[in-house]
């Protein structure tokens with residue numbers, strides 16, 4: 001239940017006759033819990049909850065450590081999923097989740113797509129905050145942003161168009177927000193829906209890799 005102090009405050013531990021620094025061993029003996037019955041008047045719920053609880057005895061064996069599965073469930077084995085669910089703060093589901101996580105996806109590409117959706121790639125606009133100047137290494141545009149790379153950049157858009165143009169059809173666009181809409185468009189067959197998402201992730205990944213290798217080679221857009 002947690003600390004008695006948190007449940008009742010200073011006054012409660014006095015009514016119940018439990019010393020401030022008391023441990024479990026101090027408040028139990030072979031007859032049961034050593035709490036004062038007059039605590040019942042002021043803290044009936046706490047008093048009854050404690051007394052309803054089986055008190056520890058040497059016959060019951062040694063203490064063991066248990067993992068909490070949820071609010072009231074404890075087990076001996078560890079479960080990363082239930083631990084994570086207790087630690088994390090849940091947020092609204094994002095509309096683009098199906099464009100990032102799906103069973104056929106290449107994990108490495110999924111991760112890159114996730115970074116891209118979160119706008120966490122170190123694009124020029126973000127590098128500027130760290131005092132580094134970086135234009136688009138693919139076309140020379142001064143202001144390199146996520147929206148530029150996907151797919152306002154003429155170089156990227158040609159790759160995107162050639163890869164997914166047939167699958168997406170008329171809806172293919174250089175605009176980032178409209179691209180998400182076009183990818184989430186309902187009415188595709190299951191296979192097309194998988195293909196279009198794989199194509200998207202592969203292009204996002206490949207363009208980012210190409211952008212980086214040009215940046216490291218220092219031959220930005222030299223082919224133009």
Ligand SMILES: [Zn+2]
Pocket residue numbers: 136137138139140141148149152153154155
């Ligand atoms: Zn560009």
